[in-house]
Amino acid sequence: MTLAAVLAGSIFVALNVYALLGGADFGGGVWDLVATGSRRGRQRELIAEAIGPVWEANHVWLILALVLLFTCFPPAFARLGTLLHIPLSLVLIGIVLRGSAFTFWRYGGGGHGDPEQRHWGVVFAVASLITPLLLGTTAGAIASGALPAGGAETDRGFYGMYVAPWLNPFALSVGVFALVAFAFLAAVYLTLEAEEPELREDFRRRALGSGAALFVAAVLALLLSPLHVRDALIFASWALPLHVLTGAAAITALAALWYRRWRRARIAAAAQVTLILWGWALSQRPYILPPDLTVAGAAAPPATLRLALAALALGTVVLLPSLYYLFRVFKAGVGPPTTPQRPRQ
């Protein structure tokens, strides 16, 4: 395995973790938007409490993937920025509105349940719906190989060059898929976060529903996919084992939800989404941007790659314990809150 492949893999790992953690934060916003029934206030409170301490850290996985991409594969970053300018700008607006509105809602005024603050909650929720849709759409544009080098091909015009690659049924179906996947992950995680049985049941129903919807969205994306993508996804040597594993993870997740094995459901759902993402990565190998930009061809000089790998190793040594600490503090079900005490000197 070459150095460039290792780094491309690392970038994809960062994207994968972003999908599992940051994606679920977006999914939480979706459930906030569609919260209904007499418990909608408590549902929203649960979602906000689950997201609050971790969303900023989860968001950084995307930035990490981005900076590693432009350090290690500058031509790929340049081409993405050029041809996907419009959807990426929209993603940015979504990210800004989601993050700001969330903190305005939670920190802006007095109490959290403040109805005056609720309009920020609505902005947060709507941005949480649109951003994954557009993120998935850009992923679809990349996967479909619609981002070739320009060069001689100058007759495509503005629409053909900057709009058509992502505004098409396949790319949009990938957007829908991403949205449903994030919502599914969020619902599964929230069954674990909820302490009240009714809330847990609310999110169990949502998880089961979105799990089923995820299957439909996957089939839809596959049907709409360009022929070469579909061929790679079906006939490659790795395809069959991967699909069997993905299917097993999906069935495990739904069965675990059905039998209320929350932790097992969480692991299986995360595994399911991870396997699907790696299916995408494998299907476009050896290209970082199909149809013509390979991982090796886009790679920065070896001196940069070696240093990036060293930084990655060093960063991991700092990050992993910190992240472990963050999630242990907020996601391990610590006992009831106590008032802060000054340490004895």
Place this chain on the structure above:
Amino acid sequence: MRRTRSTFSNLPNLPYLPHLAFMSDLLAARSQMAVSLAFHIIFAVIGIAMPVMMVVAERRWHVTGHEIYLDLAKRWAKGTATLFAVGAVSGTVLSFELGLLWPRFMEFAGSIIGMPFSLEGFAFFTEAIFLGVYLYGWERISPRAHLWAGVAVAVSGAASGIFVVIANAWMNAPAGFELQGGRVVNVDPIAAMGNAAAVSQTIHMTLAAYAATGFAVAGIHALFLLKDPGNAFHRRALQIALIVGAPAAVLQPLSGDLSARHIAVHQPVKLAAAEAVFRTQAGAPLTVGGWPDVAARETRFAVEIPYGLSFLAFHDPHAVVKGLDAVPPEEWPNIPAVHLSFQLMVALGTYLALVSLWVGWLAWRRRDLAHNRWLLGAIALATPMGFIAVEAGWMVTELGRQPWVIYGILRTTDAVTPMPGLVVPFVTFTLMYCLLGVIVVWLLYRQILRSPTMPEWKGFYMPVRSRGNVNGRKRGREDQAT
């Protein structure tokens, strides 16, 4: 260096498309970048310095046991939570915009200067993790662990700022690569990070962060103290904010001297524009104020201090200072803009430094700062100054580098995206940032108004003469606040 463009065969060459007429795509891209940077830098600077103040307050709570410090740390933390989030998302916008607006720059520079961005990514990650722990962990972890989480936020915040500024310094003093026929070879990212501008720029920006934030916070609390000098909460807050802001403001002119001597050697055009020096000359005077008349090649209405510039730039009154005539006019930046920004930055920085010396003198004489109305007025006046100076300083360094995006290597015109219609994202992002800015200011204003006149703290650590109005005229405010 025009040939660089032809090497980017990876990017599409567009046919001519008529774009929206009132703004060229290049100007729109530059404006969007400027707005994004100008917006983000405020929150970035606050994100670097506020954690230090929170940690100092919390540490004092640990040591003294007075709840006033805990309350202070918590209130500051609440404000910081909003500001940090806006900083995080606007920083994301900037890192994407490098590719959305300047893909040719990133294609050229990514492998050389991506390294500090990657390190910044990790530093920012650490910052975000421990900020989450700090803001939400008051009741979940031990006080000692909580304080250390704050320290981790402060350290990683400073580190991420430093890494980003190193990348910017490289654009001013490119290093760590060679050009062979327009192709980048022999890339050495370590040498790129060790570029000639890195040390002076990172010191200048880090000090600026502490000085600007320290004085902004001190100024707000000074305003409250002008109305209510006995308020213990604001007295403590003022003290801690000045501990962070004042030393930085005193050191800043020294660091400015380092920067000026650097650009005198490495970026003479930038210095010439900042000082509006049209003619290369020995024993150049220091130009204070004035309006550069570019057509006439002279600066009108300026006060000139003989030999001043040669002395400041080279520590030698007879040294030769390169003027704008050293390069052809098409390689000049916008001279009035750079000159005025520079003058503004220096004037505001000088004011902050003088006020800091005043504060230091009074503190050394053990005088009561909160009853010195002249001093409080001077500090209150300084509230926005640090931030204006930061913005002006970035104008100097960014506008002063034009027409280059990488000084002497790549022109800004050759770095911009080929996508037409860039005025649309420029207007969209500008409107979004205006809206966000208004909301943030309004929310902070409300939150600050809510802050505190705690009756039980009125007599706390006060000089005797201020204890008189403990239960006095301020009751109305408290009722309003609750």
